[in-house]
Amino acid sequence: MTDGPLIVQSDKTLLLEVDHPAADACRQAIAPFAELERAPEHVHTYRLTPLGLWNARAAGHDAEQVVDVLLEHSRYPVPHALLVDVAETMARYGRLQLLKHPTHGLVLHAIDLPVLEEVLRSKKVIPLVGARIDREHVAVHPSERGHLKQVLLKLGWPAEDFAGYVDGEAHAIDLAEDGWVLRDYQRQAVDNFWHGGSGVVVLPCGAGKTIVGAAAMAKARATTLILVTNTVSARQWRDELLKRTSLTEEEIGEYSGSRKEIRPVTIATYQVMTTKRKGVYSHLEVFDARDWGLVVYDEVHLLPAPIFRMTADLQARRRLGLTATLVREDGREGDVFSLIGPKRYDAPWKDIEAQGYIAPADCVEVRVTLPERDRLLYATAEPEERYRLCSTAEQKSKVVEKLVAQHKGEPTLVIGQYLDQLDDLGERLDCPVLKGDTTVKERQRLFEAFRQGEITVLVVSKVANFSIDLPEASVAIQVSGSFGSRQEEAQRLGRVLRPKADGRSARFYAIVARDTLDQDFAAHRQRFLAEQGYAYRIVDADDVLQA
Known part of the structure; x- marks a missing residue:
């Protein structure tokens, strides 16, 4: 028994004593994998959830690190069953993989054969997969890539997507070099995203999410569709891109209530994209208007349901979600994980504050x-x-x-x-x-x-x-x-x-x-x-x- 600030309970709740001298260090250590549920004055309650652990796994944290954090900060012995459960939950991520097969195209590949047998008996999986190729591989139609990931997550076997991405239409985009440089955390965020191929970057407001988006565009060097919350935001994105990149006004289009421009870089509002005419989302065709190499979702925690549905068909495009918080009040964090991608980078607000950037x-x-x-x-x-x-x-x-x-x-x-x-x-x-x-x-x-x-x-x-x-x-x-x-x-x-x-x-x-x-x-x-x-x-x- 130590004098740690954390009490780890068998029901997967973590109690953090706020006034303990090591509380801040403990809070930062558990933040990548635990979600805060209640925060009264003296004791904060966190919970371990499968999605939180899988997001941590996708962001590069392994079960050993999570277990070490719990053991290091816990005041009392940690229930053994909970430690086993953490390890087993995190080990579920990636036992199924989506791959490009040299002759059969997109396939679901099993690292663990019994898991494949289990999911193939699900009524929700059967319509999404094709013929069995061999013991370890099942054909998947490319149009079902996103839907299959959603279903597998709900079944508790989140698939790791290694199927790769199309490059899209090439378009030269460089970062401007006029007296500013990417901050270390911004560069790390872009590198993590690019290495993972798709996913979400979580940064505090004011920490330069737009610049991370611009740097990802410079990495992709391809036509880019940027989805934003409103017209004012669209114009701020345009101004920032003109200032931070080699893009000119002629290369950036606005697709909003007042303008309908499709250009190599097109900034569209969620509002216009989800406007219905005679029961049809007529503007969703923007997704198909060009051979996009990158799709950027600003404020991804606000993504409307119709955009999720369209994103399920965009799994061959690189997708970058930007947000200050992965919290969704509609509980659809799992859809963000499946369709945009897992969390690739998450900077604690207080860390960015300590560096003087907020x-x-x-x-x-x-x-x-x-x-x-x-x-x-x-x-x-x-x-x-x-x-x-x-x-x-x-x-x-x-x-x-x-x-x-x-x-x-x-x-x-x-x-x-x-x-x-x-x-x-x-x-x-x-x-x-x-x-x-x-x-x-x-x-x-x-x-x-x-x-x-x-x-x-x-x-x-x-x-x-x-x-x-x-x-x-x-x-x-x-x-x-x-x-x-x-x-x-x-x-x-x-x-x-x-x-x-x-x-x-x-x-x-x-x-x-x-x-x-x-x-x-x-x-x-x-x-x-x-x-x-x-x-x-x-x-x-x-x-x-x-x-």
């Missing part, structure tokens, strides 16, 4: 108490109305006004999801409000004014959660969120993590109504950031108002 952040939860009248309204409201009532409480607006005054002159974002609440805050603070119906041109004008310091406070709806590059923002005040969305919390903190010219810390305030759904959802939203080492200080709204 700003340190002070996270504060400000709790407001509803007056008795509002508490009665909340208690008697219909369940679907309760979250709106506590999220838009009048007390929150007073706290926002006070915090904005305290940070006067600092570039500040006020973020929420209820439009009437945001309009009211815009009036109170006498500042612009940016919402879904704000035109792309006006959004770009407001963002530019904010960057230049002409506007220091901007009220934004959830349209600003993703891919918005506001390097100077240093204060974010969240008044309401999308229920318990962990990915949204990560994205919103990311808005203020760009390193500051004067070295100051970022401030992230979450204003929460005490004893309501708002408080419950806030605890859930904070889980991912707690996993990354961010701790929320809890303060009372009265203390803020009296300061």
